[in-house]
Amino acid sequence: MRCDECRKLIELEELGMITSKQLSELETHIANCPECLYLRQRSQRLTNSLKNLPILSPPENLFSLILYRIEKEEFIKNCITFFVFMFFALLIGSVFLNNINYSIFSVEIEESVFYIFSLVWEIFCNNIFLIYLLIGSILLFIVFSVYKKRKELLS
Amino acid sequence: MDSDLILRIKSGDQNAFRDLYNKYSSFIYTLSYRLCGSSEEAKDLVQEFFIRFYNNIDKFDINYPFIPWSKRVLTNLYIDKKRSKKEYVSFEELTSEDDERSFDPVDNSLLPEDMIIRFENKEAIEKALLKLPEIYRVVIVLFYQEDLSIKEISNILSVDEGTVKMRISRGRKKLYRELSTYEV
Numbered sequence: 001m002r003c004d005e006c007r008k009l010i011e012l013e014e015l016g017m018i019t020s021k022q023l024s025e026l027e028t029h030i031a032n033c034p035e036c037l038y039l040r041q042r043s044q045r046l047t048n049s050l051k052n053l054p055i056l057s058p059p060e061n062l063f064s065l066i067l068y069r070i071e072k073e074e075f076i077k078n079c080i081t082f083f084v085f086m087f088f089a090l091l092i093g094s095v096f097l098n099n100i101n102y103s104i105f106s107v108e109i110e111e112s113v114f115y116i117f118s119l120v121w122e123i124f125c126n127n128i129f130l131i132y133l134l135i136g137s138i139l140l141f142i143v144f145s146v147y148k149k150r151k152e153l154l155s
Numbered sequence: 156m157d158s159d160l161i162l163r164i165k166s167g168d169q170n171a172f173r174d175l176y177n178k179y180s181s182f183i184y185t186l187s188y189r190l191c192g193s194s195e196e197a198k199d200l201v202q203e204f205f206i207r208f209y210n211n212i213d214k215f216d217i218n219y220p221f222i223p224w225s226k227r228v229l230t231n232l233y234i235d236k237k238r239s240k241k242e243y244v245s246f247e248e249l250t251s252e253d254d255e256r257s258f259d260p261v262d263n264s265l266l267p268e269d270m271i272i273r274f275e276n277k278e279a280i281e282k283a284l285l286k287l288p289e290i291y292r293v294v295i296v297l298f299y300q301e302d303l304s305i306k307e308i309s310n311i312l313s314v315d316e317g318t319v320k321m322r323i324s325r326g327r328k329k330l331y332r333e334l335s336t337y338e339v
Binding site: 011014015042043046047049050051052053054055056057058059062063065066067069070073 | 169173176180181182183184185188189194198201202205206209210276277280281284295299300305320323324327330331334
């Protein structure tokens, strides 16, 4: 076997793709070729070192950062859910109140979907009570979320 | 048992999540650090990994071992992150500097045993690995440290198996060159 063929076998060994026949050919060649022997030893030691590099420790505050980000994401998700819920609750409520001809919501309903949105807006503009209700709900929600987060951190 | 821990996390036990983190964070961080090549990027990747794991815990199959799953997810997260930033260099974008001989010439200026010792110096190898261009570092980390097969790496990176083999060989050659010039 020539040296260049032997070096191809060393490359195959590095990739874990050498057959037992090729391995014995390689062993026979390096027994009489110091240069290929050196290259093979170098290759094997690098492979072993790469497989056994030390395990590193993560920074100490990393878990706190992870928890903080999880809580932040949960808070944002809860806020979005809350606003979506409030919007649909108000939408359904306003349509329902209009249907039963409630005095303060005496606006005619048309079939257009877009009209429902303008209707909600109109109701908001005309009824300060709903705005108070919405602001109150938001404040309550924030207080509850802060309390929940504080309790989790303390625990 | 991981399955117990995961069941506890599923039921909302944050202490179980902490236990799982304590058990695997070193492994995940080491892998991230060697994939990314910097501690800042590694920290971001570890955070992203655990947040995704926590948010998708309901979908996690408790019968599936955590380590192989985490290797795959972490690597995919890393690749996605790089692709979204358009930082991942494709094989074709390599410079001609990478087209080289099939094996480096042997350095005769040092005794073979002195040279060989360099390939066992883990500190030197760590440094040389971090200096490698990303496309080589990633395949070498996946192949030698994560113990993924060439086929698995080719699936993750969406390249053919021949490309993976070539990247491993070229990456190793660059490591040899880097380690040959390392000051002991």
